[in-house]
Amino acid sequence: EPEVTQTPSHQVTQMGQEVILRCVPISNHLYFYWYRQILGQKVEFLVSFYNNEISEKSEIFDDQFSVERPDGSNFTLKIRSTKLEDSAMYFCASEDGTAETQYFGPGTRLLVL
């Protein structure tokens, strides 16, 4: 069964460093998303991406964040200058655009020291 994959599974970085989180959505899906979940808190929407552009973003998704689909398979989230409060699980999700059902990847656990 097709699934969303994410790399790396864990990332430890120093405050102020740039990180890139990678996702490979399900191959025939058209909509792509990033969510995050701070430990013990709810899953929060960050950004949605369709047709090679951002379609919606939350107030969390400030200028430090960017997304890109550099080729036909990868979807990346970049955090330019990480802060301690960026420590969280980051989930990528994708959707085929018909059933409005989003399928989540396994997540990247980001720890900013």
Next chain:
Amino acid sequence: QKEVEQNSGPLSVPEGAIASLNCTYSDRVSQSFFWYRQYSGKSPELIMSIYSNGDKEDGRFTAQLNKASQYVSLLIRDSQPSDSATYLCAVGSNDYKLSFGAGTTVTVRA
């Protein structure tokens, strides 16, 4: 701000019993409703989706939607220890993003 509210639990049920989970949402134009299961440290896993008023059954799971009351529920019949997890209610609108509740933790006692 679109709010999705769930009882945080924990909800403890004996094996074989029915677990009943509730969720309310604030945005009246919400169109799609989902239940995800999340094991500790793992990603949300889709269990059920429901789009119209009424009941939808899939195996041991039944989702119920009442748009007039802005209420969606999940019943887990014949609960098993493997059902022990946090259940997330998620609501979608026409902006293609999901708003999640904080989740209800379910513990099934063997």
